[in-house]
Amino acid sequence: MATILIIDDDDAFREGLAETVQDLGHSPTEARSGEEALAQLHECPAPACIFLDFRLPGADGLAVLDSLRRMPGLQTVPVVMLTAHATSDNTIGAMRLGAFEHLTKPVGRDEIAALLERILTAQSGAPAARVFADEVTSREPQLLGVSESMREVQKRLGRAAAANATVLITGETGTGKEIAARVLHRASARVSGPFVAVNCAAIPHELLESELFGHGKGAFTGAQSDRRGRVEEAHGGTLFLDEVGDMPLPMQAKLLRVLQERQVTPLGTNRLVTVDVRVVAATHRDLASMVEAGTFRQDLLFRLNVIPLHMPPLRERVADILPLAEHFLAGASSDVLRKHLSADAQRLLATFAWPGNVRELANAIERASALAPGQVLTREDFVFLTAMKDTADNAADAIPATLLELPLPQAVAHLERTLIVRALSAAAGNRAEAARRLGISRQSLYTRMATLGISDA
Structure with a gap:
C-alpha cells in the first residue's frame, strides 16, 4: 500500500480520485490548496506520489510544484499535474519543473491505475527542480497544439529544458x-x-x-x-x-x-x-x-x-488544425474587424492534407483574410487550396514511367535537376529570378546546383 497525496480544490473531483486510489489498494490523503498540502508534508512522511491540480486558490500548481522540489526529501517524489485546460505553456512549465506526467481532466480509472503502476513499479521519480524565468507573454513564439501527439512533444520539450x-x-x-x-x-x-x-x-x-x-x-x-x-x-x-x-x-x-x-x-x-x-x-x-x-x-x-x-506533420494532428487556424486568423485580423471562419470553411481546412504543414496553414489563413470581402471567411475564400491540389495531382499523373522505376533518391534528384534547369532557362540564366520562380532562396539554389552538378544555363 502506498500513500498518495491529492491536491485539488474541486471537492467532487478530489474525493472521486481519492476513492479510485483507495479502490486500487492505496491510501489517499487530501488537501484543498497548496498551502494546506505543504503544511501536511512538513508534518508527515513523503508520499509515494502526488496528484497536483494546476489551478488552486492561492499559489497555483506550478508554484506549489516549485516549492515541493525545494523541500528536503520531496525532490524526487513523482508529481502528476492535473488541469481542465491543457496549454503548451502549462504542459511545458510542468515538465520542465520535473513533473512525472501532465493529465487533462477528466481522468479515467484505467488511466489512473496504469499510471500508478508505472510510478510505483519503476520508482524513477522526477529530476530535481531548477529555477527558470517567469512565463513569457503570448507574443513570444508558442508551440501550439492540443492533440495527443503535440502534448507528447510539449512534455518531452519541457523535460529537455531541464x-x-x-x-x-x-x-x-x-x-x-x-x-x-x-x-x-x-x-x-x-x-x-x-x-x-x-x-x-x-x-x-x-x-x-x-x-x-x-x-x-x-x-x-x-x-x-x-x-x-x-x-x-x-x-x-x-x-x-x-x-x-x-x-x-x-x-x-x-x-x-x-x-x-x-x-x-x-x-x-x-x-x-x-x-x-x-x-x-x-x-x-x-x-x-x-x-x-x-x-x-x-x-x-x-x-x-x-x-x-x-515534430509530427499537421495531417497527423487533425485536432490542432482549427485551433491553429483561429489563432492565425486572430493575428491576421484587426481589433476593429475581427474575422471568423464559416462552417464550410472549417470543414475544408480540417480535411485538407496540408503538405506544407503549419506554415502552409498560416499562409493560407493570412491570404484568405487579406482578400476576403466579408467578415466571415467561407469555403470560396480558400478555393486556391483545391486549385493547388488539382495542380499537384495533375503533375503526379504526368510523371514519366521511367522516372517511377528509379530508386527514390535518384528519382528526386532527377526531378529536382529538371526543375532547376527549366527555371534557369525560363529566367534566361538569371539565378535570382530562377530562385524566385522555384520559391527558394538564391543561396539555396547555388547549393542545389553545386550538389547536382548543374552549370550556368
Missing part, C-alpha cells in the same frame, strides 16, 4: 522546428543568453565555416578585420543549426570537434576560443539513411541525437 544536452529536432518542412527550438531555449536556464539561428542550407558551403567559426583579419580576400562566428556569438545561450542535414561533410567533421571539445578555431588563425553553448539541430532529412549513403557522419549523428524530438 537538461543541457544536445537536441535533434526532426520533421517535415513547415512543422515548426525552429519554433520548438526557440520555446526550448525560452524554457531553459539559458533564457537570459542569446538564441543564435543558422540555416545551414541557405549559406554557400565555402562561406559556412567563416559564418560558424569566424575568421581572422586577412584569412581570405575581403577579410579586412577579425569577425566572431555564430558559435561564439551563442556563448552562454543556444545555437540552433537548422537544416543540419545539408551541411557538407568537411564541415560536419569540424562541427563534431566543436561538440566534443567545446572550442572553435576562427578561420585563418591558431587561436582557440572556448564556448559554452547548447546546440539544438533540426532537419527534414532522414539522417540515418544519409549515414548509410555516406553523406552524413555517423559519429556526428550520435552527438546530435542525444535528445530526439520529432
